[in-house]
Amino acid sequence: MDIIDSISQFAIQEPALFALIIGIIGAAVISGVVNVGAMLVIWGERKVLSDFCNRFGPNRVGGRWGILQLGADAIKLFTKEDIIPGDADKGVYVWAPIVASMATMLVAAAIPFGALHIGGKDYPLVVANMDISAFYVEAALSLMAIAVFMAGYSSNNKYSILGAFRGIARMIAYEVPMGVCVIAVAVMAHSLNLVEIVQSQTLWYAFAQPLGFAIFVIALITDLGRIPFDQSEAEEEIISGYNTEYSGIRWGLLYFQEYNNALLGSILLSLLFLGGWQGPIIPIPVLDIISPLIWLFMKVVIVLWCLIWVRASLFRLRIDQVTDLGWKWMLPLSLLNLGWAVVVGSYFA
Amino acid sequence: MGISDVIPVPVAIDDEIEKWTIFGQPVAEVWFTTTEKIHQIIEMGPIKNIFNWGRKNSVYFLMQPMGCCGVEMFVFGAAPYDSDRFGCIPRNTPRQTDVMIMSGYITRKYLPVFKNLWEEMPEPKWCIAIGECAISGGPFYDSYNIIQNTADYFPIDVFIPGCPPRPEQFLEGLINLQEKIKQRKDKRDY
Amino acid sequence: MTNASEVLSSIQSAFPGAVLDSRVESDRRLWATIDSKKILDVCKHLTNKLNFDHYSGSAGVDWIARNEMEVVEIMASHGAHKVVAMLKVKTPRENPSVKSLTGLYWNANWYEREIWEMFGINFEGHPELYPLLLSDQLIGSWPWRKDFKGYPDLTTGERAVAITTPEGYTEYRFPPTPAEVEAGTVVAERPKYPTFREREEREIKSDSEMIMHLGPQHAMVPGPFLLDVLVEGERVKKGFLDVGYIHKGIEKIMENRTWLQGIVYTDRMCYVASLSNNECYCGAVEKILGLEVPERAQYIRVILEELSRIQSHLIGTGEFLTLVAGVGYAPWQYMIIDRERIISLIESVTGARLTHTFVRFGGVRNDLPDDFAEKCKTTLPYIKSRVNEFIELFAQDAIYQKRMENVGVLSAEDAKRVGIAGPALRASGVAYDMRVEDPILVYPDLDFKVIVGTKGDCADRVDCRLREILESIHIIEQCLDRIPAGPIKPEAKIPKKVPAGEAYYRVEDPRGEMGMYVISDGGDKPYRVKVRGPFYATLQTLPPLLEGVYIADVVAIAGSMDGCPSEADR
């Protein structure tokens, strides 16, 4: 107990330094967790999608499950030639993948990755527990669209510029309903803090406001740029969209961030609407401590699986249909949902 | 070549960096000689083997159906033969591919395009010639419009004969290419 | 019902002296040599009075011994009657020139451009005689003329040279070598024509427009061809096509192979439908030879052609699905998996997956294996249930309907006018099927429906294709029940030399009307083989369909046409 004592003493004497150290450790842990998680998501997508398509997927490297496939991909991408097109806007071109990874890290900083259940109390695992974290996370998620635009605009390629414009049009159309949905949740929870939102969910908000849940799911898929909303990189129309000119590790980074975002997005969905880490505590020593983590993990896996399911079974929408849906249906419906949340929320309060 | 070519700094400060020195040497020079050294070390040792292990297990090919063999290529990438098992998936942009599958006849009109696609691919890259046409002109050997000497234009690592070869042969060719990469016996010595 | 002799007498009475020579081969075929001054009037007469509303192509022939060239116009009707009129127009070999039919028939454009660049026959009144298939260094050497010296031209050792263009890009060109110039393979002084790029760039009117290249390498194209679209934002204003990236000169090569060797090349024309190509060529030759095909062989041919139609439609629809839904979409993989079953059925008979070379003059190469009927009886019901599932799936998919309905609509009149063929034509509601129009083999005895659509949009085209699979299965089942025992080859030996004569033979390719015009001069090689490919006709109609649609729709429209550029380029 000496160590804990001295740490707490240090924390009281030097609060600023202590916060800094905790922050750095947290950042390191979080980026590790998120990146490893994203790798697993990519691997999982390849395997699950293969399953949907009635084939095997990678199964040669790293045993019959092909676990090491992504390691091979990463090594290859790292050692590829780095091409920057002669006519590209070099600075922007180079910074786009970096901005993309910054965007995901910003999200990761404020998202609670679960909680530890110690002594009858939940201790949320979050680096920056801010008061408006729900809103902050939602805003930071859309930073990715800026990276997409940077990448597409700087490449000096016709496919890329179209992809970039599509990305921006889509982002603007769906960011608003998504924000309104988050507000509706916040109204019911009486807080914009994700931790408090989770703690306030005696009834999952997916049931309390089903309409909001549906809109949020659609807007989230749009934000993640997955089928049926992957117009910004629609491979069959505009080659590879905004990242057509990217090669090697720069492309790898952009590609990676999409999956990072998918992971974070599904965590956000679970937190806002699916009760987060709440669930019955498993009455077994050790397991009871991490049981909130297990619940959240299971929810996230299910959400991700559903995202892949959607990809395997839906057609891609056209860009005008996407914006049409966004402005003419999603936005009014999300406002309706907000009204519902206000009425119901104030009634129960 | 300036520093801004290799690390993400604005081009504008290139000149500024030129003036900096470290241990009495210009920074840029030190940078380049060190990276050169690192490259040499990589070339020598087991690190290269790890690199090649990665490269061998993740060869993305360019979706580029050209002739009859192109249909077999389509099937080769799809469920029945599932090239994804070997980590080999089709990509549409040459920038993100590692192997070019020459799947049919190359005509005089198409060669410039084809060559451009090849140059757009980042190193290290490999080329597989599939079918008689890509190897030697095949049934069209005496046509006025077909290029026969494809090997003069592209460093072809694997030739897969057949007209068209079966998708199983595609897989065999792919495995041969992987073996070549692993043993560093490919045409361009990666 | 009109028949060939009535058509002939009608022409003769309307234009006395216009018909220089004529031959009524049967009720359905009319061969006539028309005075070159009157050809336009005759065509107008045929179209307006006699319902010849289907201009189905034209062929050039170089009669070097007679010192003249011939252009053969192939005219048919969309269902009003079943006569095919082959109108020949003669022109001297020096400065050959005939009247262009582009004013009458929209789709004459490409056929005439092809004849011009291959034979050097000028078409008076053609709006844009630009090269179509050939690379620019071959223009002017008229490769399909009989005295073209580039044949056999072993290109080994020839190297393309890298040339830096004014914009700083590297291009590869083959300059004519002195030896080539001397031999006349490549002419040193080529006529100057604006390149495709230049013609296209003229169209850009404002800064907000740009030209996007979809091809020659693009996920959309099933083989190299260049579809450029002039876009303003997401809207397409105009489409341009450049083909010939895989022009192999099959028609020329076949003139230099024996009759039998020619079958090999028909395989490679459209590789997903090689059996119907085989059939088309062999049928034409059989017609010249006057061969009867034994009944069992006829049934075997029908069975295999229908099987090949099924697999072609499956892979065509599968490719279409990847275009509109992305490669992650699962059902297209199911289609490819199902197609493998059909392929293995075909393989069990022919021994090859794609290029079969199975049909022979007067018969087929080998008999069906013993367990073929059983295998069919297990596989076909399965495919049927799967296809029904696919049809249902697309009918229920709201996003699919939203994407495909009223996109790329081709009305029945337009479809007839532009000379499109196959399921793409039938989706517009025109029941035009060679199996009915020009029945061959045992098709007249079989019971099947011609599938037609209603609106002619993308959804209809795909739906037609899928429902055609069901019809094909129905045909195969009937054939398996009825197939008699007996020989599969004619008893007499097929002569090496085919007597002089000519024939035009049409089959229903999976992509539509395929015709082959074969001329024999009595030698052991064909004098001329002209292929009227269905996708050639379809491809030509693509640009006008694209005006005003979104970029995403371009992909859907092109995909729904089920392309096979190799057959278009030949």
Ligand code: SF4
């Ligand atoms: S090798 Fe044979 S199958 Fe392949 S492209 Fe050439 S002709 Fe076609």
